[in-house]
Amino acid sequence: MTSPPVTGPAAVPEHRGGPGPARFRPRRATPAGTARPKRRGLLKYWRQYLAISPFYLIFAAFSFFPVFYSLYLAFQRWDGMGTMQFVGLQQFRFLWDDPVFWLSIRNTLVIWVLSTVPTLLGALVLATLLHSVRRFKGFYRIALYVPNVTSIVAVAIFFGAVFSNNFGLVNAILGTVGISPVPWLSNPWLIKVVIALLMTWMWTGYNMIIYLAGLQAIPTSIYEAAKMDGAGPVRTFFQITVPIMRPIILFTVIISTINGLQSFSEPQVLFASNAANANLGGPGQAGLTTLLYFYQSAFLNNDYGYGAAIVWAFFLLIVVLVVVNWRITTRGRKG
């Protein structure tokens, strides 16, 4: 966030419009009688404010307003067109008693753990390996990153075909070695495994690139010192690389938490609803993530108030998880 620049008389920049060094001066008590220059100072930068305004205007219209409007909606009953009816905390009471909501939370958490852990571990290992690669560096990096920029819908359709119960590629391969078909897309656990696998495949490369950037910032002298002290590659990894990379790991853990808990497209495309069954999430609703349940409640059942209640309850959960993550990852850092 940029705060309005503090401009005392001494801080008037030499040339028109230039930011001047005063911008980064520490805030201090303004001397009496400086009201006029301060106002002028704010107005003086109107071009800069105008230049950055498109983002904030769009942000206000399409993010800020809807977020708080949804909070308002969580206390109403509304079908999207008719008149709203204030119902107080009723939606949240329904939520508390709704087994499908709790099922969706469980599904989301399981899928999140099943995808985030292998994603981050895999990314760290891959980044370490790639860091020591001498040839075809560019090729490896691009190849590992490509899944992340592939259309998620295309990937989901592909996974759906590959893991198809009766005629999928995976079951066909298992069949050739004498293993009977595995119900990938109907067993409640395997459904989650397939979704998690899809997310792992998409996000490993992204995290790998971030880790790689972090690794490249570690001076080689540290490694040389470790080598001289007789540390092997495994020990170097755990005692040099991981501790130095801690802030980067923290970043990826938090981003993965936020992304992983918001899984929506993957199960939505894998288990598209059909006319016969309006419920989403596949057999047994085992792939019903919380966001998918929100989508179903609000946009398929026209119950916008309940949908809003679902996402706000879920928001609280994400906040709790991010704080827990933060505490775990930064543990022992200050002590």
Next chain:
Amino acid sequence: MDLSRRGFLQAAALTAAASGLTVACGGSSGSGGTKNGKNLTLWYWGGALSDKVVAEAKTHFASAVTLTTASIGGDFKQKLTTTLAAGTSVPDITGIKGEDIASFLPNASRFLDLNDLGFKKLSSQYLGWKTKLAQTKDGKQIGFPIDIGPTALFYREDFFAKAGVDTDPAKVAALVKTWDDYFQLGTELQKKNPGTYLVNNISSVFNIAVGQGTQRFIDKDNHFIGDQDHIHAAWTTAIRPYTLGIDAKINDQTWNAAVGKNLLTELGAAWHALDIEQAAPQTKGKWRVCANPVGPANQGGSYLALPKQCRNPEEAFKIISWILSPTNDARGFTDAAIFPAAPAAYAMPAMTGPDAFFGGQKIIEVFGPAAKAIPDSYEAPADAAVMAPYMTELTNIEAKGKKPDDAWKDAVSQAKQIARRQGVN
């Protein structure tokens, strides 16, 4: 003076802001037009209407109005809801899907009453049960029926012949008069055709069994009745093929691969013929159709409606009654496989021809009578949402081997909850 880059940027930014403002204002002032507008827009989705008939409508009415059509992709209902709620850029004529019509009825004030525009005189040409589904309790007609989805039993003639069953549609229909007869036939067929199944999943049985009745999950007084005998009977019927082992338990896209291989029959609406044809073109000529057990139900079938903001209601009504006249409705069947809601169309050459996919069978002889025999039923706005847990629990039985009795209890308790959330008492 230096007309610097900064100066240029300022001017550009101001121009952009000003034009944005103009557009915003222009948009809102455009909607408050008079009621004899010359430009009409029609929203529908791919396959809802015959594109040829729509194109002809444009030229047919060119002297009176300019008709612009938009084929809206994605979640049609959601887009229509948003537009109606916003109140601007509302289409003058819009399609509404059959499964969504009930949820628009509480907001009937957003639409024009077609009876005021002359639908009363035309309504006898269309199936009464279909018309009533788009009517409010006080008799306001918001939807003009496009098509319907009468159900029937599709069956594999070759599998039947192999089991020594007479494959003539009338004979098969007589064999499967009741659900019990149908399931019994299924077990016999399965013995002669190892590895095959009678039904693709038990949800399809439940869906039709519920649709055969006059009552669904919520009654006219807005009470939840999904725990009563009529639903429980449909549930018990649906469980039978599962316990008999003649249920293929297909609940995903693998249906596409299975339909040409190991399914003996398919329960579905008239439009389902196209699904089968596309999924299993190699089975051309091997399928037949006959009446499904007990009696027909309806699945799907859409409407055209005129939102309140319609800029020229008289002309718009003329257009929709032209597009949906029995003659043009019959053409919709040829062009887009939409089954007309006007019974007069069933006798027209467009519909009475033999169908090569069904071995030259005249399938209208099955669907025509079925269409007329579908019972009047009441579908509450929350019906689709309340029905969903039953479907999910039926899937749970198939996928997880959940005990049918437990599944029933869970389905009812969840349906009750959803009903309460939706304001049903």
